[in-house]
Structures are given as C-alpha cells and as structure tokens.
Amino acid sequence: IHPVLSDAFEVLSKSLRSGTSFSQAFEAAVPDLPSYVFQLSSAGEAIGELGPALSDAAAQLEYEYKIRQEFRNALTYPSILVTAGLAAVLFIFMIVVPRFSAMLESSRADLPWLSDIVLSIGMAMSTNKGLVFAITLGIVCFTAWAIKQPAARDAVRQRLIYLPIFGAWLKEAELARWASMLGTMLRHGVDLVKALELARNTMTIRSIGSRMDQIGKLVRTGKSLSAAMTDQDTFSDTALSLVQVGEDSGELAGMLESLAVLYEDSGRQRMKRFLLLLEPAAIIII
Numbered sequence: 582i583h584p585v586l587s588d589a590f591e592v593l594s595k596s597l598r599s600g601t602s603f604s605q606a607f608e609a610a611v612p613d614l615p616s617y618v619f620q621l622s623s624a625g626e627a628i629g630e631l632g633p634a635l636s637d638a639a640a641q642l643e644y645e646y647k648i649r650q651e652f653r654n655a656l657t658y659p660s661i662l663v664t665a666g667l668a669a670v671l672f673i674f675m676i677v678v679p680r681f682s683a684m685l686e687s688s689r690a691d692l693p694w695l696s697d698i699v700l701s702i703g704m705a706m707s708t709n710k711g712l713v714f715a716i717t718l719g720i721v722c723f724t725a726w727a728i729k730q731p732a733a734r735d736a737v738r739q740r741l742i743y744l745p746i747f748g749a750w751l752k753e754a755e756l757a758r759w760a761s762m763l764g765t766m767l768r769h770g771v772d773l774v775k776a777l778e779l780a781r782n783t784m785t786i787r788s789i790g791s792r793m794d795q796i797g798k799l800v801r802t803g804k805s806l807s808a809a810m811t812d813q814d815t816f817s818d819t820a821l822s823l824v825q826v827g828e829d830s831g832e833l834a835g836m837l838e839s840l841a842v843l844y845e846d847s848g849r850q851r852m853k854r855f856l857l858l859l860e861p862a863a864i865i866i867i
Contacts, residue, residue: 603631617641617762617779624769634769641765645783648754655747655852659859666867671717675710678703738786746855753848755789756816757841764837774801789815806833819843 589610596606604623618638625634682700685692692700706713727733742748759780766776777797784790792813799809807825810816816824820840827836 602626615642615645616782617766620771620775620779621766621769624766624771628770630769637765637769641762644761645758648758651849651852652751652754655750655856658856659863662859662863662867666863669867671706671713674699674703674706675713676707679707735785735787739788742786742788746851746858750848750851750855751786752789753844753851755784755786756820757844757848758783759793760820760837760844761841764834764841767837768834773806 593606593610596609597603601609602623604619604626607622608619618641621634621638621641622631625631678700682704685700738751742751762780762783763776766779767773771779774797777793777800781790781793781797784793792815795813796806796809799812800806804812805828807821807828810824811821820843823836823840823843824833827833830836
C-alpha cells in the first residue's frame with residue numbers, strides 16, 4: 582500500500598478508536614479528497630448505508646478521473662502534430678532554406694516576391710540561431726508555466742467550448758459529470774439544494790458553472806429542478822424530459838444517472854468524430 586495511504590489509514594483508525602464519527606475521521610485523515618466524498622460518507626453514515634455510499638464515492642472519483650484522461654488523450658495527438666509541424670518549419674527555415682539561398686544568390690532578383698520573403702526569413706533565422714532558440718525556449722517555458730495556473734487553464738477551457746465538435750464534447754462531459762454527481766448525492770439522502778451545490782463544485786468551465794449556480798438559486802426559491810434547468814437553456818429536450826419524469830415518478834436520482842450516461846455516450850461519439858477530422862485537417866494546415 583502507498584505510504585501516504587498507510588499513514589492516512591493509521592490516523593483514521595486512531596480517530597475511530599477515540600470515538601470520532603467515521604465521516605469526521607475520514608475527512609481529517611484524507612483532507613485532499615473532493616468535498617463530495619465526505620458529504621457522501623456523512624450521508625451514508627446517517628442512514629446506515631456507509632458501505633454503498635463509499636462505493637459510490639469511489640465510482641464518482643473514478644468517473645472524474647476517466648473524464649480527465651479522455652480529455653488528455655484527445656489533446657495528445659494534436660499536440661504531437663503541432664509540435665512536429667513547428668519543428669519541421671524551424672528545421673526548413675534554419676537549415677534547408679539558407680542552402681537554397683546560397684545556390685540562388687546570383688538569380689535572387691528574378692525570384693517571385695514570396696520566394697524572396699521565404700529566403701530572407703530563412704537567412705535571418707540561420708544567422709540568429711541563438712535568438713531563435715532563446716525565443717522558442719521562452720515560449721515552451723511560458724506555456725508549461727501557464728498550464729499550471731488555474732486561471733490560465735480556466736481561460737483556455739472557456740475558449741475551447743466554442744470550437745465545433747470539440748466544444749460540444751467538452752460541454753457534454755461537464756453536464757455528464759454534473760448529472761452523475763447530483764444523482765449520486767440524491768440517492769444517498771443528501772437534500773437537493775446541498776446536492777446542487779456539491780455538483781456545481783465539480784464543474785471546470787466557468788460559463789457552465791455559472792448556469793449551474795443559477796439553477797441552484799432558482800431551486801432555493803421554490804422552483805422544481807426541471808423548471809430551473811429549462812430556464813438556463815443549457816440542456817437538451819431529452820434531458821429535460823428525463824428530469825421531469827424523474828421528479829414526477831420519485832426516481833430523480835436514477836433519471837439523473839441515466840442522463841449522465843446519455844451525455845457521456847454522446848460526448849464520446851463527438852470525440853471520435855473530432856479525432857477522425859483532426860488528422861487530415863492538421864496535415865493540410867501544416
């Protein structure tokens with residue numbers, strides 16, 4: 582077992598022996614877990630279903646990890662294409678073009694204007710290799726630094742949702758995460774207002790999170806969940822119908838989990854379409 586987990590379990594065991602409730606001891610032992618994990622454990626402990634509650638918390642953690650991995654995997658291929666394309670362009674301008682420039686020096690005046698520009702840029706880059714290397718290294722370091730900044734990541738995600746296909750996949754992944762979390766919380770006895778708040782905390786795209794905030798506010802004023810969702814113009818008609826049926830039948834938690842599966846499957850299909858279009862598009866651009 583991992584040393585960090587081993588220490589956490591030891592702290593948890595000592596707290597339980599001293600009479601602390603499991604949910605409080607759990608939070609003290611592993612404070613870095615998302616807040617919904619502790620809320621689920623507290624709700625499960627209160628209704629005598631601690632085991633299933635912890636199992637669902639683990640499933641939710643696994644689900645969020647899977648979403649993050651799918652996002653990273655989707656960006657890996659385009660990142661490799663862009664990096665390879667930029668490296669090829671730098672190689673051509675710094676190594677190949679200067680050799681052609683030397684060969685064509687005598688007939689430079691007769692070259693088309695575009696060829697003359699390419700040769701001039703290539704010679705300038707070849708002459709200033711150190712400067713080009715420093716600028717490239719600076720861009721790489723700045724990008725690596727920006728990726729680690731929450732504000733920068735938030736800004737990038739906010740821009741990405743406006744892309745065709747890829748943006749729709751990101752939005753559906755967010756909505757699937759929200760519906761899955763909300764359904765899990767409701768199934769374990771967490772009240773709707775608190776469940777909406779915890780589900781909102783799992784959102785990573787600011788604009789969608791703001792709409793979820795509005796849903797929570799409308800529910801607190803007495804509106805039904807389906808009516809509040811309709812007002813935000815974010816969900817599909819199918820999603821709204823599922824939630825309304827869940828409210829009418831008393832099976833809201835189950836319907837929300839079905840909605841999460843629906844959005845997850847739709848998002849996965851969009852991701853496959855995006856990856857199929859990406860390769861030829863990237864090759865044409867490069």
